[in-house]
Amino acid sequence: MSCISVENIKQGMVLSEDVRDINNRLLLSKDQKITQKHIRILKIWGVTAIHVMSEGGIETKEEPDINPEVIEIVQDTTKNIFKNIDLDHPAMSEIFRLSVLHRSQNYQSIKVSDDKLIPGKIPVGEHRTDIRKQIEMQKLTLPEIPSIVNELNEVTADPNASANDISKIVVKSPSLTAILLKIANSAFYSFPFKIDNISRAITLIGSKEITGLALGISVMQVFKDIPQEFIDMNSFLKHSLACGIAARILASQRNMSQTEQMFAAGLLHDIGRLIIYKYFPDQAKNLFQIMTNSSQSLYHAENSYLRCRHPEIGKFLFKKWNLPKSLEDCVFYHHRPTNSHYPIEAGIVHIADIVVNGLGIGSSGERFIPLFDDGIWEKLKLIPTIFKSIIDQVTHQLSVFETLLMKEI
Ligand SMILES: [Fe+2]
Ligand SMILES: [Fe+2]
Structure with a gap:
């Protein structure tokens, strides 16, 4: 069996798995022979990749040939990365298995990014800062809210806002317009025709979905000037984009009707870390040092060194900027979603984050x-076998996003 992108589907191929659209509706059943008409349907319904039998209709083994020595090395390093996770849990065990496979297939690139985390030589006692106190006293420095975010907030909160109102805001920013059109014309949606203006994109994609995308991208753009000195911003963006894509796909797997904010929630989940990197660079260097020397997670080091973890910092920004409450909640609870007022949404971001961290796609530092909140797994009503196709879709959509967006955000 192999997973191929929709652009490479040919007539006569035979499906080895059912094909469902973004809303989990069955489009084509397993064993169906693909015709030209089917290819058109798949593109119209936004399917990005399918699983097909190998040539001749014989189903080959699922895992590609990888040097067993590489698998052994990767298994050991991945076990260390998963050291705080209960691998007896069926969902975590499947994510671990697929992570070893993905890391083995991408051995060189992932090994290099792990190697970037080299211990520093800064005395850890220096630059200790109480960020929680700064938040409590409303004194934490934050970036200015961009006017476009303000306007998008208003339109999100207004139930009577029309597609025209949204279009008027978006077109004020040529860079945002260009990014949104690129996304609309990408494999993220797979429309079989070109979309050349925002009004058309809103009509086809939906005003809430476009507003969610626009909001997430505009917030992220504020942080694009963070120096590469100690955090690789491309890697951070890759982690965030992959999490946004995974959250959107997980939401569709659950047949959620409101998936439009899931991409933005995934994209922005670690935004609190960007505030640490932007305004507390010395403390951030020390955090990395503590993490490396003590084998603590960054999440725990944040609390011991800054008295505050990145979700709280992210919440403070979301509150100050008046961003939608559901988004704020997803960001605040993405490490402990069962406590959230929107547990399903926060739970989806939580699982997306674990998957993306497991695969080693980019890094937020x-x-x-991250510790697994197993209480949320029951609530989400997902099954572990979905992760294979979710990961295939995430890697496919991310490759498209990367070429389109990495320079723009
Ligand atoms: Fe996080
Ligand atoms: Fe994350």
């Missing part, structure tokens, strides 16, 4: 897989 964290070396270890």
Whole structure:
């Protein structure tokens, strides 16, 4: 069996798995022979990749040939990364298995990014800062809210806002317009025709979905000037984009009707870390040192060194900027979603974050897989076997996003 992108589907191929659209509706059943008409349907319904039998209709083994020595090395390093995770849990065990496979297939690139976390030589006692106190006293420095974010907030809160109102805001920013059109014309949606203006994109994609995308991208753009000195911003963005994509796909797997904010929630989940990197660079260097020397997770080091973890910092920004409450809640609870007022949404971001950390797609600075909130797994009603196709879709959509967006955000 192999997973191929929709652009490479040919007539006569035979499906080895059911094909469902973004809302989990069955489009084509397993064993169906693909015709030209099917290819058109798949593109119209936004399917990005399918699983097909190998040539001749014989299903080959699922895992590609990888040097067993590489698998052994990767298994050991991945076990260390998963050291705080209960691998007896069926969902975590499947994510671990797929992570070893993905890391083995991408051995060189992931090994290099792990190697970037080299211990520094800054005395850890210096630059200790109480960020919680700064938040409590409303004194934490934050970036100015961009006017476009303000306007998008208003339109999100207004139930009577029309597609025209949203279009008027978006077109004020040529860079945002260009990014949104690129996304609309990408494999993220796979429309079989070109979309050349925002009004058309809103009509086809939906005003809430476009507003969610616009909001997430505009907030992220504020942080694009963070120096590469100690955090690789491309890697951070890759982690965030992959999490946004995974959250959106997980939401569709659950048949959620309101998936439009899930991409933005995934994209922005670690935004609190960007505030640490932007305004507390010396403390951030020390955090990395503590993490490396003590084998603590970054999440725990944040609390011991700054008295505050990145979700709280992210919440403070979301509150100050008046961003939608559901988004704020997802960001605040993405490490402990069962406590959230929106547990399903926060739970989806939580699982997306674990998957993306497991695969080693980019990094927000964290070396270890975030602690798993197993209470949320029951609530989400997902099954572990979905992760294979979710990961295939995430890697496919991310490759498209990367070429389109990495320079723009
Ligand atoms: Fe996080
Ligand atoms: Fe994360």
